[in-house]
Amino acid sequence: MIEHARSAAGAVAERWGVEASPSPEAVTLIVAAVVVLTAVPGVWRVARQASTIIHEMGHVLAAWVTGRRVSGIKLHSDTSGVTVSRGRAQGPGLLVTFLAGYPAPGLLALGMVWLATSGHSGAALTVYQAVLLLALLLSRNAVGILSCLLAVLSTALIWWHNDPEIVGYTVVALGVFYALSGVRGTLDVCRVHLTSRSRSAAAVVGTDASQAAKAWRLLPVPAWLWLFLFLVVSGSSAGGVVWMLFP
Template identity: 40%
Template sequence: MDNLASTGPLSLPDLWDRVTGSQPHPDLWVVIATLVAALAVVVPHGAWRISRNAVTIAHEGGHGLIALVTGRTLTGIRLHSDTSGLTVSRGKPHGLGMILTAAAGYTAPPLLGLGGAALLGAGRITLLLWLATALLITMLLMIRNAYGALTVILTGGTFLLVSWLAEPQVQSGFAYAVVWFLLLGGVRPAFELQAKRSHGGAPDSDADQLSRLTHVPAGLWLFFFHVVSLCSLMGGAQWLLRL
């Protein structure tokens, strides 16, 4: 696909075709290189302390999106510098809507990665970038603290610049790196939560809230988070590597 910035004014039909059209798959070495890059910001502890902010955006965005879908009133979202977050919604304190909202946090990053892998497997690179930008802009409207707003603005601005100004090869590499990051970064938080709970920490975690809502042991909900993240990683890897 041609770079959007390198052409003259586009009509709406032309723009729609460019956004929804398919682009060539990158070479395998690019896919592998972006996988290595994602591992480099997920596995080392120092890099993860910074990159985990992006996973928190997806985590809290998942809570917020499902709250809206299930008819709850989304009050606001806060993102903190310690990579924690808080999503507040109003509605019944029990029932299916509350359960789905609570379950959406840890499952959102890997499922977003899986959806992104499906789009990349179909060659919809530009569509992926624009959808991600739209989701971040929408989330920004619900952010209620300065650090959270800054984090989302920087992340959304990066997506916007890449999707509008970058060359197709750069767009492709960026998109693959982001999806690998979501797939890999979606696995680690559940293991971190498991470690905290094994030492008596995180008594109000999503798993514990779900346990109180459903009377299902928190350990089973934690196992559910593991299943979703690991299955998403395996499924997404097959699409990305075109196995």
């Protein structure tokens, strides 16, 4: 058993240390392909579930950091999701937990592209695989388990095969995808709040921005300011990704 553990640790360390720096021409083609594909409504409806996984894992990480207990996450077929955590019914911990979802895809993109452009694509893909595996373990419904399993398998073969060039291309593509999905997700929730027909609907009451506005009475910030924060973070993350890929 000890030998198997050492072997597994060695395999992970080997893939963590893969160095790759995609050429500028390849980066341009990858960015163009990801932008075009995510602009197709049918493709985006399917791919958006991958963004929802990271959104919920943002809530999970924030809950753990602030001392809350996470019961699990649930993903739905309409690409919405929910993270169930336990702790104080109000306060800064709950506020941070609500705020962490929408910025998560953009921040992940920023980190992955930074590692890729620094020559550490293997580390970026390994961290990404670990996040997906953790999401799979935390999933508490069939749609969530299936979605996380498909997300893991979609990049697991690339991670295991460990071709530096392919790993580098994959990390760049994932970074661009999550940068775009972070902005699109934020714009979608802003649209829910701005659409007059939805102002009094349960959809508005249940958004992260609305929940954050009620999470801490000592900090009475309206929902629209939290929406603005989401836009700033997701937009800045996307801008950082572009700046690193096309310096």
